[in-house]
Amino acid sequence: MTTPALEIIDLNKNFGGLPATQNVSISVQPGERRLIIGPNGAGKTTLFNQITGDFFPTSGTIKLFGKEVTRLRPHKRAHMGLARTYQIITLFNKDTLVHNITLGLLGLRTTRWNMLRPLATYGDMRTEAIRVLGLVNLDHLADRPVTDISYGEKRRVEIAMALAQKPKVLLLDEPLAGLSAGERTNVKDLVASIPREVTVVMIEHDMDTALELAETVTLLHYGKVIVDGPHDAVVADEKTREVYLGH
Amino acid sequence: MQSGSNSTRTVLALLAILIVGAVSFSYIASIRSAQFAIVQTLNSLALGGLLFLLAAGFSLIFGLMRLANLTHGALFMLGAYIGANIMRSFEGVSLWAAMIGAGLLVAVMGGLLERFVLRRLSNNSLGQVLVTLGMSFIIADACLIIWGGDPIPVPTPPDLRSPIRAFGYAFPSYRLAVVVLAVVAAIALYLLLERTRLGAMIRAGVDDMQMARAVGIPVSKLFTAVFMLGAGVAGAAGVLGGPIMSAYPGLDADMLPLALIVVILGGVGSLFGAFVGSFIIGFIYTFGTALLPDLAYVILFLPMIVVIAFRPQGLFGRIAA
Amino acid sequence: MSKVEATDTAAAAAAPVEKRNTPLRLAVYAVSGALLLALPLFSGDFYINLASQILIAAIFALSLNLLVGYGGLSSLGHASFLGLSAYFAAWFFTRGGMDHTSSALIALFGTTVVAGLFGLIALRASGLGFLMITLALSQVLWGVAFRWSSVTNGDNGLSGLTRPMPFGLDINGADSFYWFSLVIFAVSFVLMAVFTESAFGSALRGTRDQPRRMAALGFDVWLIRWITFVYAGFWGAVAGLLYVYYHKYIHPTSLSITASAEGLLAVIAGGSGTLGGPVVGAALVMILKNYASAYVERWNMLLGLVFLFIVIFMPEGLVPGTKRLWKRFTGGGK
Numbered sequence: 089m090t091t092p093a094l095e096i097i098d099l100n101k102n103f104g105g106l107p108a109t110q111n112v113s114i115s116v117q118p119g120e121r122r123l124i125i126g127p128n129g130a131g132k133t134t135l136f137n138q139i140t141g142d143f144f145p146t147s148g149t150i151k152l153f154g155k156e157v158t159r160l161r162p163h164k165r166a167h168m169g170l171a172r173t174y175q176i177i178t179l180f181n182k183d184t185l186v187h188n189i190t191l192g193l194l195g196l197r198t199t200r201w202n203m204l205r206p207l208a209t210y211g212d213m214r215t216e217a218i219r220v221l222g223l224v225n226l227d228h229l230a231d232r233p234v235t236d237i238s239y240g241e242k243r244r245v246e247i248a249m250a251l252a253q254k255p256k257v258l259l260l261d262e263p264l265a266g267l268s269a270g271e272r273t274n275v276k277d278l279v280a281s282i283p284r285e286v287t288v289v290m291i292e293h294d295m296d297t298a299l300e301l302a303e304t305v306t307l308l309h310y311g312k313v314i315v316d317g318p319h320d321a322v323v324a325d326e327k328t329r330e331v332y333l334g335h
Numbered sequence: 336m337q338s339g340s341n342s343t344r345t346v347l348a349l350l351a352i353l354i355v356g357a358v359s360f361s362y363i364a365s366i367r368s369a370q371f372a373i374v375q376t377l378n379s380l381a382l383g384g385l386l387f388l389l390a391a392g393f394s395l396i397f398g399l400m401r402l403a404n405l406t407h408g409a410l411f412m413l414g415a416y417i418g419a420n421i422m423r424s425f426e427g428v429s430l431w432a433a434m435i436g437a438g439l440l441v442a443v444m445g446g447l448l449e450r451f452v453l454r455r456l457s458n459n460s461l462g463q464v465l466v467t468l469g470m471s472f473i474i475a476d477a478c479l480i481i482w483g484g485d486p487i488p489v490p491t492p493p494d495l496r497s498p499i500r501a502f503g504y505a506f507p508s509y510r511l512a513v514v515v516l517a518v519v520a521a522i523a524l525y526l527l528l529e530r531t532r533l534g535a536m537i538r539a540g541v542d543d544m545q546m547a548r549a550v551g552i553p554v555s556k557l558f559t560a561v562f563m564l565g566a567g568v569a570g571a572a573g574v575l576g577g578p579i580m581s582a583y584p585g586l587d588a589d590m591l592p593l594a595l596i597v598v599i600l601g602g603v604g605s606l607f608g609a610f611v612g613s614f615i616i617g618f619i620y621t622f623g624t625a626l627l628p629d630l631a632y633v634i635l636f637l638p639m640i641v642v643i644a645f646r647p648q649g650l651f652g653r654i655a656a
Numbered sequence: 657m658s659k660v661e662a663t664d665t666a667a668a669a670a671a672p673v674e675k676r677n678t679p680l681r682l683a684v685y686a687v688s689g690a691l692l693l694a695l696p697l698f699s700g701d702f703y704i705n706l707a708s709q710i711l712i713a714a715i716f717a718l719s720l721n722l723l724v725g726y727g728g729l730s731s732l733g734h735a736s737f738l739g740l741s742a743y744f745a746a747w748f749f750t751r752g753g754m755d756h757t758s759s760a761l762i763a764l765f766g767t768t769v770v771a772g773l774f775g776l777i778a779l780r781a782s783g784l785g786f787l788m789i790t791l792a793l794s795q796v797l798w799g800v801a802f803r804w805s806s807v808t809n810g811d812n813g814l815s816g817l818t819r820p821m822p823f824g825l826d827i828n829g830a831d832s833f834y835w836f837s838l839v840i841f842a843v844s845f846v847l848m849a850v851f852t853e854s855a856f857g858s859a860l861r862g863t864r865d866q867p868r869r870m871a872a873l874g875f876d877v878w879l880i881r882w883i884t885f886v887y888a889g890f891w892g893a894v895a896g897l898l899y900v901y902y903h904k905y906i907h908p909t910s911l912s913i914t915a916s917a918e919g920l921l922a923v924i925a926g927g928s929g930t931l932g933g934p935v936v937g938a939a940l941v942m943i944l945k946n947y948a949s950a951y952v953e954r955w956n957m958l959l960g961l962v963f964l965f966i967v968i969f970m971p972e973g974l975v976p977g978t979k980r981l982w983k984r985f986t987g988g989g990k
Contacts, residue, residue: 162868162872163872166873171873174869178868178869179866179869187858190858191859191870191873194855194873195870195873195875196874199855200855201855202854203854207855207857210855
């Protein structure tokens with residue numbers, strides 16, 4: 089068996105005595121498309137925050153490609169090939185789109201320590217940033233500030249910023265949230281076009297769209313894994329219906 | 336942010352041992368005579384009590400409003416001046432009456448500051464801090480204009496002028512009274528927070544402001560009430576400290592950093608933290624000044640560094656500053 | 657988390673890809689440069705000395721602006737570095753028996769090391785916690801300067817320092833000291849401008865706006881802030897050297913909260929996160945302090961009132977505010 093891209097073993101997280109993650113164990117193979125579903129407050133984003141290192145679990149282990157990262161600070165995980173998007177759009181609003189993407193490129197290059205040369209003069213990074221914006225069909229807005237673009241376009245910039253990093257594991261936190269039907273199709277196609285070597289873990293509420301993208305599904309409820317397995321098995325499972333339809 | 340509960344507890348225990356150790360070391364090292372030790376201990380406790388009155392308000396305001404009120408030292412000084420003035424102008428007014436009067440006046444001024452200035456800047460926390468800083472300059476300078484540059488003594492109440500003699504030693508009675516009052520105030524504040532409706536609302540606000548708003552707590556009135564309470568207690572503390580330190584220009588700048596260190600040490604928003612922190616700092620500062628007058632400030636620095644290094648949210652803080 | 661709220665228009669003016677060297681901008685630089693150089697030719701000693709003080713305050717404000725404006729780290733203890741460097745230089749020269757070069761190098765190096773240590777402590781927090789810790793640390797230094805009189809001479813301050821002779825040039829006159837300060841100012845302005853425009857500077861602004869996102873993108877947010885803190889401390893030390901050479905005297909008040917607050921006021925009043933803002937702000941503060949206070953004699957009161965005025969009525973600062981008005985006037989911008 090190959091080493092899992094992402095492995096979570098018996099993870100627990102308490103917030104002041106309240107359990108947000110309980111004995112969660114998940115294993116995601118390289119190239120897998122994993123969907124994480126669950127009602128509001130199920131602890132999905134909390135799980136993501138522990139995978140990225142925004143906060144550390146109370147107990148348990150997180151591994152990236154077999155290496156333990158449980159207590160590694162977030163930026164180090166990024167350098168190991170982990171990237172994420174946010175449910176609440178987290179962009180550099182005052183800056184242009186191309187600057188946003190460039191920061192994504194800069195984060196993984198040693199150039200980020202250069203204290204002499206202006207960022208705007210790195211032509212190669214600009215070219216690459218515009219290419220990445222092209223992937224999400226926003227290259228024509230490259231030099232506009234984020235405040236000028238629509239909500240749906242911001243969602244795409246979120247994803248583009250993560251894609252710019254050419255991640256090995258990509259965490260998408262509700263990439264479809266708040267989008268219109270047309271925009272959903274756009275973003276769905278975009279996610280579907282992500283190269284197969286990238287492992288994708290996605291939180292999504294829109295089951296119809298998201299289930300199409302996923303091969304495996306994990307259902308979380310009150311911080312616990314309820315069902316975990318191949319797409320069809322989870323959808324057919326009695327417990328899934330209980331959680332979603334209130335039995 | 337990160338907290339594994341077991342390791343946190345170990346660190347906390349180590350910290351407590353370290354601080355208690357440092358305090359008792361300086362304590363033992365300083366015993367030249369039992370009488371000296373008694374006087375210095377009471378001085379420490381009295382300073383600790385005054386610091387508690389100052390820091391408790393600062394900490395509650397910070398915890399509830401996410402506002403670092405840098406006028407707090409100036410309000411303490413203003414209280415001291417007003418108290419001294421009341422006692423001078425009206426023959427026969429006791430220190431206690433002056434304390435209540437000054438406390439009320441300063442509370443009203445705090446309320447005005449909160450309502451008419453800070454309220455306008457509720458989304459700009461840096462702006463709020465700068466305004467409180469500006470206000471502290473204005474108040475300090477106004478005190479200088481009104482009361483001049485010479486220290487104004489605040490008379491000790493006649494009953495408490497002579498020390499209590501027991502076991503063959505003398506115990507400075509006013510300092511004892513200050514300690515007793517501070518402890519009473521601490522208990523009263525504790526009861527207010529834990530046993531009253533107002534207290535329940537304050538605690539809810541400190542823990543989760545959005546939730547507090549959502550369940551219909553009148554947050555706006557609560558802010559004003561807590562700000563007035565904090566300001567009033569600081570003003571009253573200024574009068575209470577008067578017989579020990581008198582009212583002088585620069586009293587604000589002497590007290591504010593001590594209160595800040597107390598809050599950093601004890602943790603913002605925690606009454607218990609303010610209480611423990613105050614007495615730790617009271618002891619360290621008093622003994623430090625007695626033993627190494629030159630470097631008393633450096634000694635203050637040490638517990639602060641240790642706490643920040645291992646527990647940035649303070650010893651008993653629930654929220655990261 | 658504390659954030660300086662800036663309007664969108666002000667922010668757009670500071671956007672990185674904006675075309676930098678427009679003819680107008682170059683002309684403004686050239687004219688102001690020429691005016692600054694020629695100042696001693698047409699003005700008396702009072703104004704020349706005032707201008708020297710403004711330049712020193714401007715270096716100080718620019719260094720603080722690296723933290724406040726670009727890093728989003730509101731320090732209320734930056735005077736620590738100015739004062740410490742001044743004390744180092746004065747002490748090693750007058751008491752340590754060293755020459756100017758050695759004492760100046762010790763001042764710069766020692767202060768930068770202390771900035772590194774203070775950064776380690778203060779950057780355990782951000783926002784208001786950072787502000788409180790920097791304030792407490794600087795008050796501790798101030799207390800030491802006041803109390804440790806066997807070393808610092810306490811409330812009497814340290815005097816007896818002379819001005820150095822850089823490259824054999826005499827800078828004892830008002831004119832020559834002004835030109836000396838101008839050169840140092842120009843160097844520091846350019847180096848700090850390069851810093852803020854650089855890739856690192858962009859990363860720094862990123863940590864100000866979205867620290868979590870920056871960490872997720874692979875930036876070591878803590879290290880970026882610490883390096884900036886140390887760099888700002890170094891330029892604070894440079895300002896401190898000039899300061900002590902100008903006054904030939906140093907007193908604990910230079911480490912006080914008032915001194916830190918003056919610097920912060922210069923940054924906020926001029927416009928934090930802009931290059932020209934702190935310079936304009938420093939000029940405003942120094943002019944107020946030297947000129948207006950000669951009439952009203954209540955500097956602290958005035959300082960407090962200006963704080964209230966700026967924060968309440970012009971939170972974006974004078975430079976972005978004026979730029980906005982200029983753009984509206986000329987129909988530029990949006």
